[in-house]
Amino acid sequence: MPASRVLDELLSRRSGPLPRVAVIGAGMSGLALARVLTGAGFGVRVLDKGRGPGGRLSTRRSADGGTFDHGAQYFTARDPLFRSLVEAWVAEGVVAEWHGRIGTLTRGVVSPAKESVRYVGVPGMNAVAKALADGLDVRTGVRVERVEREAGAWRLTSETGEDLGLADVVVAAVPAPQAVQLLAGAPVLAAQAGTVGLSPCWAVMARFEAPVAVELDGAFVEDSPLSWVARDTSKPGRAPGERWVLHGSPEYSAAHLEEAAEAMAPKLVEAFGQALGRDVRAVEAVAHRWRFAMPSPPLDATSLFDPALGLGACGDWCAGPRVEGALLSGVALARRIADR
Known part of the structure; x- marks a missing residue:
């Protein structure tokens, strides 16, 4: 089955007048919800503050023409629905298995990690979001600031004061701290x-002149300011080169949350060298702050919804801090809205 049909045909087609749905956030969860409801006949608009869909399914271009996956690094597929979707994406070339050597790195000591099938988007993680968003009504570059009750519906207003229209149902598919304000009506x-608290993460995109000498392509880092490092160029479909993504640990990222990105990049490159047990020098290093990265712990619910008010929320902070969890949260909320 084509990937587009896996979610488009998940619910039976509805008839008659259907509620207008506005989804705030074009990450995995919001796009999955919009995909399911659009396939069932609902009119759905997706609004996102970013330059493109994806949220933490994000890819950034390097100075050498390559790319970095500086948000979500890979995903696994356990749930039957998600597995069928991933299999369809693999068949279409949107997703591929990452056969990188994964392990644990502790000050130069390498240990193999538990075997697991890991998937990545091709040619970048944002390919998954682009595939989900294809054919949907998605508007980027707009930040929704207010959701206010008006004539039995919800009026959405941007941070610049732009009237974004009315919706009968509004979904906050954003990190929990941002959802709080949007859910004020409920x-x-x-x-x-x-x-729900979300830990931050400083991510550094580092490019090196020569290959970094380590028998790993991805590693969970211990006893370090880092929590994860990955040789991005080991992933399928990537341009050649030596590009690494370095993720700061939640504790270290929180302690340095308000520091300038220009100061954080060399610090985490130095921490990478310490984890390897040798000096490394990057020819390019750019830091990006994910203020809301990992829920700790996630909410014990797959989604939130008030059917009487028509307000809801979904995300990986509901169903678990994984790409799969984000999608399943969006699907669960789509079902609840359709049942309403």
């Missing part, structure tokens, strides 16, 4: 979202 839901 205080119980806002309070639930407010109980």
Whole structure:
């Protein structure tokens, strides 16, 4: 089955007048929800503050013409629905298995990690988001600031004061701390979202002149300011070169949250060298701050929804901090909206 049909045909087609749905956030969760409801006949708009869809399914271009996956690094597929979707993406060339050597790195000591089938988007992680967004009504570059009740519906307003129209159902598919404000019209839901904390993550995109001498392509790093490092160029479909993504640990990232990106890049490159047990020098190093990266812990619910008010929320902070969890949260909320 083509990937587009896996979610488009998940629910039976509805008839008659259907509620207008606005989805705030074009990450995996919001796009999955929009895909399912659009396939069932609902009118759905997706609004996102970014330059393109994807959220943490993000890819950035390097100075040498290559790319970095500086957000989500890979994903696994356990749930039957998600597995069928991933299999369809693999058949279409949107996704491929990453056969990189994965392990643990502790000050120069390498240990193999547990075997697992890992997938990545091709040619970048954002390919998955682009595939999900294809054919949907997605508007980027707009940040929704207010969701206010008006004539039995919800009026959306951007941070610049632009009127974004009315919707009967509004979904906050954004990190929990951002969802709290958007769910103000449903205080119980806002309070639930407010109980979820998300750890930050400093990510550094580092390019090296020569291959880094380590028998790993990805590693969970211990006893370090880093939590994860990956040789991005070991992933399928990437341009040649020696490009690494370095993720700061939640504790280190929180302690240095407000530092300038220009200061963080050399610090985490130095930490990479310490983890390897040797000096490394990057010819390019750019830092990006993910202020809301990992839920700790996630909410014990797959999604939030008030059917009477028509307000809801979904994301990996509901169903688990994985790409799969984000998609399943969006699908779960789509079902609840359709049942309404």
